[in-house]
Amino acid sequence: xxxxxxxxxxxxxxxxxxxxxxxxxxxxxxxxxxxxxxxxxxxxxxxxxxxxxxxxxxxxxxxxxxxxxxxxxxxxxxxxxxxxxxxxxxxxxxxxxxxxxxxxxxxxxxxxxxxxxxxxxxxxxxxxxxxxxxxxxxxxxxxxxxxxxxxxxxxxxxxxxxxxxxxxxxxxxxxxxxxxxxxxxxxxxxxxxxxxxxxxxxxxxxxxxxxxxxxxxxxxxxxxxxxxxxxxxxxxxxxxxxxxxxxxxxxxxxxxxxxxxxxxxxxxxxxxxxxxxxxxxxxxxxxxxxxxxxxxxxxxxxxxxxx
Amino acid sequence: xxxxxxxxxxxxxxxxxxxxxxxxxxxxxxxxxxxxxxxxxxxxxxxxxxxxxxxxxxxxxxxxxxxxxxxxxxxxxxxxxxxxxxxxxxxxxxxxxxxxxxxxxxxxxxxxxxxxxxxxxxxxxxxxxxxxxxxxxxxxxxxxxxxxxxxxxxxxxxxxxxxxxxxxxxxxxxxxxxxxxxxxxxxxxxxxxxxxxxxxxxxxxxxxxxxxxx
Numbered sequence: 001x002x003x004x005x006x007x008x009x010x011x012x013x014x015x016x017x018x019x020x021x022x023x024x025x026x027x028x029x030x031x032x033x034x035x036x037x038x039x040x041x042x043x044x045x046x047x048x049x050x051x052x053x054x055x056x057x058x059x060x061x062x063x064x065x066x067x068x069x070x071x072x073x074x075x076x077x078x079x080x081x082x083x084x085x086x087x088x089x090x091x092x093x094x095x096x097x098x099x100x101x102x103x104x105x106x107x108x109x110x111x112x113x114x115x116x117x118x119x120x121x122x123x124x125x126x127x128x129x130x131x132x133x134x135x136x137x138x139x140x141x142x143x144x145x146x147x148x149x150x151x152x153x154x155x156x157x158x159x160x161x162x163x164x165x166x167x168x169x170x171x172x173x174x175x176x177x178x179x180x181x182x183x184x185x186x187x188x189x190x191x192x193x194x195x196x197x198x199x200x201x202x203x204x205x206x207x208x209x210x211x212x213x214x215x216x217x218x219x220x221x222x223x224x225x226x227x228x229x230x231x232x233x234x235x236x237x238x239x240x241x242x243x244x245x246x247x248x249x250x251x252x253x254x255x256x257x258x259x260x261x262x263x264x265x266x267x268x269x270x271x272x273x274x275x276x277x278x279x280x281x282x283x284x285x286x287x288x289x290x291x292x293x294x295x296x297x298x299x300x301x302x303x304x305x306x307x
Numbered sequence: 308x309x310x311x312x313x314x315x316x317x318x319x320x321x322x323x324x325x326x327x328x329x330x331x332x333x334x335x336x337x338x339x340x341x342x343x344x345x346x347x348x349x350x351x352x353x354x355x356x357x358x359x360x361x362x363x364x365x366x367x368x369x370x371x372x373x374x375x376x377x378x379x380x381x382x383x384x385x386x387x388x389x390x391x392x393x394x395x396x397x398x399x400x401x402x403x404x405x406x407x408x409x410x411x412x413x414x415x416x417x418x419x420x421x422x423x424x425x426x427x428x429x430x431x432x433x434x435x436x437x438x439x440x441x442x443x444x445x446x447x448x449x450x451x452x453x454x455x456x457x458x459x460x461x462x463x464x465x466x467x468x469x470x471x472x473x474x475x476x477x478x479x480x481x482x483x484x485x486x487x488x489x490x491x492x493x494x495x496x497x498x499x500x501x502x503x504x505x506x507x508x509x510x511x512x513x514x515x516x517x518x519x520x521x
Contacts, residue, residue: 002505004498066493066500073454074491075425076418134424189414192494241418241425300410307411 008063009195010202013056017206020052025214044216046094049223053203054087057230060199064192075129076241079196079233082122086229089118094222111221112152118229119151120144126236135240143240147232154228154257161260161280162220164269168211170219171204173280174227177256178204180288180295181231184253185238187299188245193234200230228257246298252291259283348386351477351518353397355379359515360399364487365507368497374406374415376429383518385436385477387465390444395433397514401426419494426454436463446481453490459483461514475520483512 024045061080062068072078093114096107123144131137162170178200185193204227211217219227235253238245263269263280360376381397401423404415416423433448446463449456466478486508487493488500497504 066496066498074422076422129425189417192419237418244413307408
């Protein structure tokens, strides 16, 4: 990886995220200073996270590709479009927070179908071109349905976690999954996946720093959708375009966001202090760590002269 | 009435004989035409075991790196006296890339480069061939790689004909120069599209074919 690649994979996306989130949340606090009640809604510019995450991710993509296209013929290179779709749906779902409390049920009725549709869109955008020679149409439809269900479930679980884990905490909860993607992709000979996992880490680290400055920073309804959409895109490519990719570490990574739901158990969620955060972070880190270890143990033998 | 019948029989026989004669003549003419065509532009099938596809690409902006694709298949018709009638169609599996390092081969097959799952073959189909001098020609055609089909031009050298295991064979070499960015393969390429990146943009492909007459 050259210095230029490093800049585009991590530094620029991190800077864009950091500056963008900080500006949005500080301005929001200046313009709409929170009143006495901590539950006053909206709590902040929830739309800012999906917007800056998408922008930063696209900068990385355009930095890596000398001929970037919105819809490349090689569907394995469409992950920027599917991730950006995640950002767009993230912005739409963040608008739910603006709906008056008594009509919020209507917002939720829209939010879940949107994430379901997003999951199916990501799978179809990436895998439909593989029919019929590599995957049957029925198999692609099945994968699309599974992706839709996973994205809706994982978003619901992590949105609820993000609602409670504000500031620096939620980026820390998400970091293990993004980090575990690096060895899973790298040892599966999918370098692009590893590079863009590093980009996601940079985005989350920038959000973490902003979270230290703005304790009410929240990634719910938007930020979470983008991160999960990007991970789903990279995971599907790693699994279906790379014959030597290992399936079980990817399945473990898919289970990690749901494992964070442990923190939502009433006995834990209502506790004060760091316990709810640890109950969200530890299962994620454990499952993601197991996936990374599995990928590492199954790595190909290293050559004396690495290519 | 009887006289007319008697007259009609020889006329019918004559007509039938004439028709048979004409048909025989047409058959012999078409057979001759086939024979001429066979002589003029023989059809050949690529012998994958004795044919090579070798590519060269700049590595780290300095070194020339060589790799190959095994198992070229295809067929062609060619007559050096009438090159414009020649037709060439070749195919090679992207899965068959071979750079002498299994990890690198796996990486080349996957989403970052050839995307062998979505694009299992690299195909070439000729559109024209023109004589330059001696046994040198210019072969033009469409190259389909990584989901893109682009017109390309190859320097073509006809090496001649011979026999191998009592079968007539023919051989040629073609030299093709492409930019991989034209086929949306830009991984590890310099942003300015030059050869100075981790991997160069310009790729030289040498196709050496031995083919058995069909």
